[in-house]
Amino acid sequence: YSTQSHKDDPVCGGILWDLFVVLHPDYYPKRNQIPLINNNLEWLHSITGDVDAVLDFGCGGDEAIQNQAIPLLKKFGKASTYMPIDLCTSFVEGATAQIKTVFDGSIKVLPSESDFSKPIKGVPSGKKLGLFFGASTNFEDFPEGMQDLLATFRKAVETGGYLAMSIDTNLDAESVRDSYSHPLHGQQLLNIFHRLKRDLDIFG
Numbered sequence: 001y002s003t004q005s006h007k008d009d010p011v012c013g014g015i016l017w018d019l020f021v022v023l024h025p026d027y028y029p030k031r032n033q034i035p036l037i038n039n040n041l042e043w044l045h046s047i048t049g050d051v052d053a054v055l056d057f058g059c060g061g062d063e064a065i066q067n068q069a070i071p072l073l074k075k076f077g078k079a080s081t082y083m084p085i086d087l088c089t090s091f092v093e094g095a096t097a098q099i100k101t102v103f104d105g106s107i108k109v110l111p112s113e114s115d116f117s118k119p120i121k122g123v124p125s126g127k128k129l130g131l132f133f134g135a136s137t138n139f140e141d142f143p144e145g146m147q148d149l150l151a152t153f154r155k156a157v158e159t160g161g162y163l164a165m166s167i168d169t170n171l172d173a174e175s176v177r178d179s180y181s182h183p184l185h186g187q188q189l190l191n192i193f194h195r196l197k198r199d200l201d202i203f204g
Helices: 013-023 029-038 041-048 062-075 089-102 144-157 173-180 183-199
Strands: 053-057 081-085 128-136 162-168
Touching (some): 013 183, 029 062, 041 162, 053 062, 053 144, 062 081, 062 128, 081 089, 128 144
Parallel strands (some): 053 128, 128 162
């Protein structure tokens, strides 16, 4: 994904992805999950009670932080620590900056640029709520891969913690193909080559 480092930077995968999920009528998970999460925050808080830390597995870009993480942290007002976890550096940096700005330093941010499918280092102590929004049975090696992933989350969240997860359970292969068959999605994937050219010393 990544974001532009200047106004003429061709690396704009994050922008292309956001356009794709908004403009493509057949791609529904993200459109559905934002209201699903926000409409159920009161219920979620009633189940878990207050927590000390929120672990955001695959924190995502600006839109995900604004529409999912920030409303949740406001509802869980006693959480003192937020840990954004993502392989994408710009996502982790963006999440860190937004949380620090919105909460004016009242929430400690522990950024983790790492693969959340592997053991996570530096997990804070106390009662934890893990977030895994936007999962899909079509992306994981289902069901074994999902079971391994949940085992990793359980180790990070620890006994007494909780995991809030949204998952696209559409198993209709044709529908899934239709939802990704769009020029914008192709452009977003091709944008990876712009990032390789920008960030790596490539020749030949």
